[in-house]
Amino acid sequence: MIEQLSEGFFEIFEDGTFQKMDPARLDNVSEDTSLGKYSSALGIDPLLIQLSGKTIVIDPGLGWGLDHTSSYHDTSSVVTNLDIFEISPEDVDLVILSHLHYDHMAGCTYVDENQKTQATFPNARYLVHKEEFDYALTQTGTKYHSKGALYNLDEFYKLIAEKRVDFISQSIFSPLQGISLIKTGGHTPGHLIAKIIDEEEIFYFLGDLVPTEYHLNHYAMKQIDYDPVQTKKTKRFVLNNATEENATLFFYHSLFQKSGRISLNKKNQFTLSQPSSS
Ligand SMILES: [Zn+2]
Secondary structure (H helix, E strand, O other): OEEEOOOEEEEEEOOOOEEEOOHHHHHHHHHOOOEOOOEEEEEEOOEEEEEOOEEEEEOOOOOOOOOOOOOOOOOOOHHHHHHHOOOOHHHOOEEEOOOOEHHHHHHHEEEOOOOOEEEOOOOOEEEEEHHHHHHHHHHOOOOOOOOOOOEOOOOHHHHHHOOOEEEEOOOEEEEEOOEEEEEOOOOOOOOEEEEEEEOOEEEEEOOOOOOOHHHHOOOOOOOOOOOHHHHHHHHHHHHHHHHHOOOEEEOOOOOOOOEEEEEEOOOOOEEEOOOOOO
């Protein structure tokens, strides 16, 4: 089983802060004077996989509403999303992190009623690439410099101290049968994507290598990517493979079409088909 989860829609401001956004605003983006000028809209869509008897979450999101102090308890979060599938946080075996930007990993932890940081998934191993962690260490404490490219490891250190985190050093690593984690770099030095093979069907979780369907054919991350040349090269390589494999792609930040298969049209552009109903 592979299911795309959703924390909903957010507005990210120039200082890197997030605010939940009314999705109705997407109906008339062109008339919305602040959106696009002072902020950008994005979705936050983690992935749930059940494979080989294990339950896996990729990029657990912002963790919106998980903290005891939050006033957003009735909002959708990775935990309320799992509940729909009758999965509790205790059931999750593995959490895979494409990279350590805040909007992909803050949901790894929450603050409980005693103001203590706790692992959101108390029985899970957390997987991240070693190069990503090493780079993130050099970035914490430095001033946030570009939209969305924020590291905040304060709560992640707790997971490391509790020995819940495993660091990957290989460029391709398979944590269990059917899942390969492929280091792409580009967006961040240790960025990785996941390739999932479930009963001969192939799926990709692309993280911020291709954050939305718009990014299939547009390169709009110049200000954010650590190594833009690497991003461009790897993106083309991965998308060409995914086309040949007739794979289903999952986008983490899409506003409109969040998944689908791709093909190349006559202008050599990728077009996205409607997702299959499986
Ligand atoms: Zn990112």
